Amino acid sequence: MNITIKGKVPPKAIIGVVILVIALALFLLKEPEKDDLIEISESDSIIDEKLEEGDLETTPVIQETIVVELAGEVNNPSVYILTKGSRVYEAIELAGGLTEEADTRNTNLAAILQDEMKIYIPSKEEVKAMEEQSGTKAGSDYIGGNTTANSSNQNKNSKVNLNTANSIQLQQLRGVGPSTAEKIIEYRNKHGRFNKIEDIMNVSGIGEKTFENLKNFITVE
Structure with missing residues (x-):
């Protein structure tokens, strides 16, 4: 059965159909495929897993x-x-x-160590001998410098080395007590x-006045 439509199609109807076709085509082109969405989602998951596992490279810390x-x-x-920054007691532990x-x-024992420092631990007999020798510079250097045991007949007027003297030696200086010796x-x-x-x-x-009293009895050599 054939249906025949008589008469002309109005121009407005033709324009409307064309616009509808164009709109439908644009809609189909813009819509992403489901497979693409799944692929993107899986990629994001892989990146998140790598970040959580700590796969990023870290710069190693170099200790002095x-x-x-x-x-x-x-x-x-x-x-x-x-x-660097270790203390005396840690060095002693390392030495057994x-x-x-x-x-x-x-x-x-809590003093912070310095590079090239020499630490000398005296014996009980050495300390006792130093304490008994009043007015002498007998003793040994406990922390730093060259360490030597001085003889009892050492010159009483010899200068005290600020870089090697221990507490007992420093206290032989006029005006220097245990507290000041510890500060030095x-x-x-x-x-x-x-x-x-x-x-x-x-x-x-220690100010200028104290220094004037000490300068003839101290050395740094």
Whole structure:
């Protein structure tokens, strides 16, 4: 059965059909396929998993080291490498600890170590001998510098080395008591060697007047 439509189609109807076809085509072109959506979703999941697993590269931290020497009453006297900022007690532990004859009463175990420092732990007999020798510079250097035991007939007028003297030796100086001696040692451990005798005035409690009384009896050589 044939249906015949008589008459012309209005132009407006033709334009309307064309617009409808174009709109439908644009809609179909813009709509993403389901497979593409699934692929993108899976890629995001893989990236998230890698971040959670910590696959990102990290920069290694390089720690600075120092070299110190342990001598005296420690079980394994030797040269040791420690991390910068380590303290005296840590170096002693690395050297196998103290011997039964060690005397650390005048050793600051909490002092921060400096590179090239020498730590000498005296024996009980050494400390006793130093305490009995009034007016002499007998003794040994507990922290830093070259360590030597001085003879009892050493010149009483010899100068005290600010860079090597221990607490007992420093107290032989006029006006220097246990508290001031400890401050001198703490300053030396924190700031390093005294470069000139005038540097002692940087120590808390020591001014120009005290320095005038000490300058002829101290040295940094």
